[in-house]
Amino acid sequence: MENYINQLRNYHLKATPQRIAITEALAMYGHLSIEQLYEVLKQKFNSLSLATIYKNINIMMENAFVSEVKLPEQKSVYELTKASHAHLQCKKCHNVWDIHLNLDDIIQNASKNSTFEIESANLVLSGLCENCRNEK
Amino acid sequence: MENYINQLRNYHLKATPQRIAITEALAMYGHLSIEQLYEVLKQKFNSLSLATIYKNINIMMENAFVSEVKLPEQKSVYELTKASHAHLQCKKCHNVWDIHLNLDDIIQNASKNSTFEIESANLVLSGLCENCRNEK
């Protein structure tokens, strides 16, 4: 909590209660959509406005405190910015997990096959999570 | 052209002039956004409605004739469905290219590090294309 206040400040973001709550929610759940963030924070702030979520997520992305994860077949989710990693998306429950693959290898390999100067890689792996796989 | 008519029919899509034109545009340009498709087709059909683009792209995706490519920091583009491949996105000119990497290797490697049953991989590599790199 104190921790989140300082983290926000490190990214030049005023530590308002709403922003602290967004940070807490993302730290706890890992990946949330705009609508999910709204539902979670709504518990704590009953006068919360969706516009506040949008404004905050936008400025948090501009300041690289939060990152957007674009996913096939579902709405984007947002996460606290971390070291480069890939994502696992469950096609059944739609939850998202981090997976720590070496994206640099992929970038280097791809660089051999192109004239691009590749700076970053965005990888989403889709399938069934352990839970959903066992359910059927 | 005849060719596109049959391709559309293979995917259970009636070959209307608008759909043929969408197919031609995607075959020619590779990757186009909704708005770009609208602009391109508008040349040919001056009574064209944006709703027609949306309806067609949606049904073409349902029938797997067209695929959506979600990109970091820019609107989705659409392409004719092809064998599995990755994408290169230029951060300057915002154009998109296919790159034929072996995604199966990536999937197998990731599978070792997770309990997921991974079915597919979605990879977008971002950087500068040759043109934009040379311009500065």
Add this chain to the structure above:
DNA sequence: TTAAATGCAAAAAATTTGCAGACGT
């Protein structure tokens, strides 16, 4: 001939903006 597609207008959904009052620093 018939089911489906088109284009239009309207509706719905998603996102952004402006502003007055509240709040963090």
Add this chain to the structure above:
DNA sequence: ACGTCTGCAAATTTTTTGCATTTAA
């Protein structure tokens, strides 16, 4: 105290829907 943030309402943007007419097969 100052500049920024919040919540609200309104505006804008994006996407979908309903319907009359047209069209592909």
